[in-house]
Amino acid sequence: MNSLDWAVLIGYFGVMVAIGLWSHKRVDNVSDFFTAGGKMPWWLSGISHHMSGYSAVMFTGYAGIAYQYGVTSFVTWSLPIAIGIGIGAKLFAPRLNRLRSRLHVASPLEYLKNRYNVPTQQALAWSGLLLKIVDVGAKWAAIATLLSVFTGATLTQGIFITGIVTAVYCTVGGLWADALTELGQFIIQLFAGVAMLVIVMSKLGGISSLWTVWDKLPEGHTEPTAGPYTVTFLLAYLFIKTFEYNGGMWNQAQRYMATDSARSATRSAYLSAGLWLVWPVVLFFPMWVAPLLVEAQKPDASDSYALMTEQLMPHGLLGLVVVGFFSHTMAMCSSDANAIAAVFTRDIAPVFSKAARTWSNRSGLMAARLSTLAFLGLSMALATQINSPTFKDIISVVIKWVAGLMGPIAIPFMLGLLRRFRRSGPTAALTSWAAGLLAFFFTNYNLDGSVKTDVALQYQVALPLAISLVLYIVIGLIKPEDTPERDALIETINSDAGGPGGAAGAAAVPAQKPGPESTGVPEGVKD
DSSP states (O other), X not given: OOHHHHHHHHHHHHHXXXXXXXHGGGOOSHHHHHHGGGOBXXXXXXXXXXXXXXXGGGGTHHHHHHHHHTTHXXXXXXXXXXXXXXXXXXXXXXXXXXXXXXXXOSSTTTTHHHHSOHHHHHHHHHHHHHHHHHHHHHHHHHHHHHHHHHHOOOHHHHHHHHHHHHHHHHHHHHHHHHHHHHHHHHHXXXXXXXXXXXXXXXXXXXXXXXXXXXXXXXXXXTOXXXXXXXXXXXXXXXXXXXXXXXXXXXXXXXXXXXXSSHHHHHHHHHHHHHHHHHHHHHHHHHHHTGGGTOOOOSTTOTTHHHHHHHHHSOTTHHHHHHHHHHHHHHHHHHHHHHHHHHHIIIIIHHHHOTGGGGOOHHHHHHHHHHHHHHHHHHHHHHHTTTTSTTTOOHHHIIIIIIHHHHHHHHHHHHHTTSGGGTTOOHHHHHHHXXXXXXXXXXXXXXXXXXXXXSSOHHHHHHHHHHHHHHHHHHHHHHSOOOOHHHHHHHHHHTSOTTSTTSHHHHHHOOSOOSOTTOOXXXXXXXX
């Protein structure tokens, strides 16, 4: 990188901070900070939902998969995400929106204390918070790895630079800042991705390379599944991502909650699904043909895209592509930070602090911003250890840890929204959650903590979710715990005002205060 590239990168950071400061004017209370006050346009929500699902792991870990195995990187990653979001557009998106519009909550998990009970809410909140610290730590490490290739900065320096910039705009402007910066990041990535595609095609003979290059690539590069990424893995991943990208990891749920209506949330989901189907192909093509242009230095080829960018892109455009790397990671990390802050201030803090139950607008906003900073700091600290023996490497954290542990956390949260699972109560939720976490440990580790090497990847990530799902359903049938209050809550989430379960259903929902700024006292919590 030369001075022109640095100017582009510094200019990008400056714009992100400016957007955060501008968004500060639109944040008057906790609802604005966490759900944009329900005023976000569906198209902005859809772009934000799409961008918050990416990170620099796309350009490191998945670039390595594309370099080694070819098109399987698309077939077993972005394609199942697109399908999963499409499935959830009608199934989950409108119901998540009604959590805000009908129940007046600011955190996705707030409804759980009435849907199940406080212990269930706390179990899901704490385990999800700890998992997200690890997940976001992997994202910081990924972008710092790319930064080191281009600038020579150390891993710690890279994490510190990106973390500080992200902390400024997402703590000042809340979800509005996240969404608006994600829009800007999408536009930047659009130009950077297309520029990379055009330059790579010109190196390989022009636009005809799109269909003539395949017989020059390594054998098996066009196979839809290859290596450890088998058909079984694909089906397991589709299953997992349907839950994860429809709200199971909370930050995507916030995008649906932020729109003005259930219909807008559905439109937002369809837009995000369409982008996941089309845009990754533009990004992946240069990665697929990278073996013809560069020789990866790392065993997992995670440096292939960075090396190709450094060799092919002219100065100025090189800086723009590097900005594209940052944009994806900062989008995901800032959205996760906002979601975690919502869960901490709205779900965890009120259980342990009497003062937190009666926070004013000013106090609530201050707590939201401080918890956002605390989460970012913890995840940045963990990022410096991401390549330690405990975590192994970036891609194993993202695929194995997140995919494997997300299911047990998401099952009670997501399926609790649906009428057909109304019989599954606190016993089903807690048992399925605990059994899923234990299943993850025993499929990945021995009793002495050493890593198992004889279990296929698809089983490592799929078994915890499958066990949680089966137990959640079976226990609900064997020991139904539906009550009139829980049925009323579910009916409120499943229907718009004026329809079945409309005003009457809403009136029957217990312990839910009308103001979004009021945390309320969770049922069963004593002073």
